[in-house]
Amino acid sequence: MAEIAQPLPLGVRARRAATxxxxxxxxxxxxxxxxxxxxxxxxxxxxxxLLAPRDPTMINLRGRTAPPxxxxxxxxxHPNVNFRYPLGADHVGRDVLSRMLHGARVSLMVxxxxxxxxxxxxxxxxxxxxxxxxxxxxxxxxxxxxxNALPFLLIAILAAMTxxxxxxxxxxxxxxxxxxxxxxNVRAEVLGLKTRDYVLQARICGASDARILxxxxxxxxxxxxxxxxxxxxxxxxxxxxxxxxLGAGIPPPxxxxxxxxxxxxxxxxxxxxxxxxxxxxxxxxxMSFNFVGDWLxxxxxxxxxxx
Amino acid sequence: MKRYLLQxxxxxxxxxxxxxxxxxxxxxxxxxxxxxxxKPGGYGVSPEQIAALKKKLALDKPxxxxxxxxxxRVMRGDLGNTILAERPVSKVVMERLPNTLVLGLxxxxxxxxxxxxxxxxxxxxxxTVWDYLGRGIALFGQALPQFWVGIVAILVFAVxxxxxxxxxxxxxxxxxxxxxxHLILPTITLGxxxxxxxxxxxxxxxxxxxxxxxxxxxxxxxVGGWSVIGKHAFRNALIPPLTVSALILVGFLDGAVxxxxxFSWPGVGRLALDAIFNNDFPLLTGVIxxxxxxxxxxxxxxxxxxxxIDPRIRYVS
Numbered sequence: 001m002a003e004i005a006q007p008l009p010l011g012v013r014a015r016r017a018a019t020x021x022x023x024x025x026x027x028x029x030x031x032x033x034x035x036x037x038x039x040x041x042x043x044x045x046x047x048x049x050l051l052a053p054r055d056p057t058m059i060n061l062r063g064r065t066a067p068p069x070x071x072x073x074x075x076x077x078h079p080n081v082n083f084r085y086p087l088g089a090d091h092v093g094r095d096v097l098s099r100m101l102h103g104a105r106v107s108l109m110v111x112x113x114x115x116x117x118x119x120x121x122x123x124x125x126x127x128x129x130x131x132x133x134x135x136x137x138x139x140x141x142x143x144x145x146x147x148n149a150l151p152f153l154l155i156a157i158l159a160a161m162t163x164x165x166x167x168x169x170x171x172x173x174x175x176x177x178x179x180x181x182x183x184x185n186v187r188a189e190v191l192g193l194k195t196r197d198y199v200l201q202a203r204i205c206g207a208s209d210a211r212i213l214x215x216x217x218x219x220x221x222x223x224x225x226x227x228x229x230x231x232x233x234x235x236x237x238x239x240x241x242x243x244x245x246l247g248a249g250i251p252p253p254x255x256x257x258x259x260x261x262x263x264x265x266x267x268x269x270x271x272x273x274x275x276x277x278x279x280x281x282x283x284x285x286x287m288s289f290n291f292v293g294d295w296l297x298x299x300x301x302x303x304x305x306x307x
Numbered sequence: 308m309k310r311y312l313l314q315x316x317x318x319x320x321x322x323x324x325x326x327x328x329x330x331x332x333x334x335x336x337x338x339x340x341x342x343x344x345x346k347p348g349g350y351g352v353s354p355e356q357i358a359a360l361k362k363k364l365a366l367d368k369p370x371x372x373x374x375x376x377x378x379x380r381v382m383r384g385d386l387g388n389t390i391l392a393e394r395p396v397s398k399v400v401m402e403r404l405p406n407t408l409v410l411g412l413x414x415x416x417x418x419x420x421x422x423x424x425x426x427x428x429x430x431x432x433x434x435t436v437w438d439y440l441g442r443g444i445a446l447f448g449q450a451l452p453q454f455w456v457g458i459v460a461i462l463v464f465a466v467x468x469x470x471x472x473x474x475x476x477x478x479x480x481x482x483x484x485x486x487x488x489h490l491i492l493p494t495i496t497l498g499x500x501x502x503x504x505x506x507x508x509x510x511x512x513x514x515x516x517x518x519x520x521x522x523x524x525x526x527x528x529x530v531g532g533w534s535v536i537g538k539h540a541f542r543n544a545l546i547p548p549l550t551v552s553a554l555i556l557v558g559f560l561d562g563a564v565x566x567x568x569x570f571s572w573p574g575v576g577r578l579a580l581d582a583i584f585n586n587d588f589p590l591l592t593g594v595i596x597x598x599x600x601x602x603x604x605x606x607x608x609x610x611x612x613x614x615x616i617d618p619r620i621r622y623v624s
Contacts, residue, residue: 145322146321146326149326150326151557155333158333234450241455246580279451283452286450286451287449290450
């Protein structure tokens with residue numbers, strides 16, 4: 001007699017053994033590799049002082065433009081360089097790997113602070129514009145249009161040069177770059193939500209505008225906000241790198257990926273690794289953020305496909 | 308439709324107006340502009356000269372009056388003189404503008420000619436090699452920092468292989484083979500990111516359209532494969548890429564600053580950078596205003612095309 005499989009109790013799923021195919025499906029369905037890259041980034045940023053083999057600002061003129069460690073010949077020819085630079089050294093003998101690890105800190109922190117500040121203000125403005133409509137709406141959407149019509153990079157450089165060069169200013173500038181992207185979508189979303197019955201009922205019950213905005217409308221747009229924010233991180237990291245590259249970012253002795261590329265530019269002929277590795281790091285990180293953002297969007301808010 | 312267009316034009320003018328306020332405000336917020344010309348009590352500068360200069364630049368009047376004097380001059384095309392070379396800003400910018408336009412146009416052609424067809428192809432042949440190729444290119448374009456692409460391109464094609472020049476505009480004569488050669492690397496560097504944007508957007512718009520009932524109906528009626536794609540699907544999928552064109556234009560302007568810096572391209576972007584590093588405010592404000600103008604005009608053109616392509620707008624508003 002054939003054995004009849006007992007139904008599993010509710011809530012318990014049959015556990016299937018992982019086959020090569022199921023592993024592949026998992027990789028397709030979940031952004032495993034990008035999440036891994038980002039985990040490495042966060043780890044590197046948090047523990048940079050412990051992980052970095054050298055002080056990122058320590059100058060060692062003997063080891064200037066020393067190639068990456070795998071160039072054994074060079075290190076044999078230069079016996080008085082007693083440290084093997086894993087990814088080479090820059091033009092004053094600072095360790096590229098250590099600088100990159102510390103640079104990850106700067107990039108990540110700047111991007112995150114700017115993202116949070118920009119997203120919060122953008123969401124608030126979108127909520128207000130959509131909820132109140134009329135003149136408020138007109139003013140806010142106009143402001144977004146005007147802001148989008150200005151060449152951000154030039155204004156940012158101008159501001160950085162005239163105010164002061166510091167991490168704070170860069171964060172503020174990038175927050176300005178980030179705020180405008182979500183306003184429109186949040187506004188559109190709120191326009192739809194505020195006509196719903198539950199909002200009307202809340203109002204009948206005597207809820208204040210603030211309560212309706214935060215308790216009833218905000219939860220409805222939060223998916224959109226998260227998706228847009230996640231799609232925006234990559235751009236912010238690129239913008240920060242671009243500012244640093246042009247010499248208007250975080251001032252030099254502190255390592256950032258952008259100013260490493262900028263410094264390495266003059267040594268392309270002789271020491272490609274100075275500019276190459278930081279660029280590669282930016283690429284991997286931005287790509288991972290974009291992947292995760294795409295994935296979130298497809299899951300939570302496929303309508304945003306054109307953002 | 309008339310109302311729609313009028314609305315768009317008036318918004319454009321308002322945007323420009325606001326841009327002038329921001330630019331003017333920034334140029335004044337950063338300190339006494341007089342200091343850029345002469346330091347009071349500085350060597351060999353008499354108080355009378357300072358006062359005369361102040362009068363000449365209208366700095367003795369209230370800020371609002373200063374703004375209107377300045378805005379009035381700007382409207383007449385007079386952006387003042389550059390501080391460094393003492394030449395009219397408009398002239399200096401106009402000298403450099405063609406170079407940026409050539410680069411921008413080349414990059415835009417590169418972006419559309421490759422981005423849109425490849426986007427269509429990767430949507431139509433979803434899941435095939437073409438799709439992966441297209442998505443791969445888009446992925447790189449969105450995640451690679453433009454300036455780094457430029458640097459690596461110089462490293463590979465100029466330094467290592469020696470095929471292409473590493474920068475500058477090339478020979479003086481226009482459209483000389485030498486100039487074309489000089490154009491290749493900056494074009495690809497500047498055009499890659501917008502190409503990726505076009506590709507992604509075309510692809511997703513195409514996928515959406517291919518899924519609609521009317522495309523299925525056309526197929527069911529027996530309309531041939533590429534005819535459906537060309538006539539029924541593509542025309543409708545064209546709207547999203549067009550909408551983002553305005554944003555892409557801004558991307559070009561920002562990108563021009565970086566790419567021109569990498570390739571020593573004598574365009575407006577580099578001019579702006581030089582202006583910033585020389586504290587040449589009149590020049591910088593001129594460049595920012597021209598950039599903003601380009602953007603506003605560009606989005607207006609996109610709005611007009613929008614009406615041409617999407618008849619629904621004609622009737623709705």
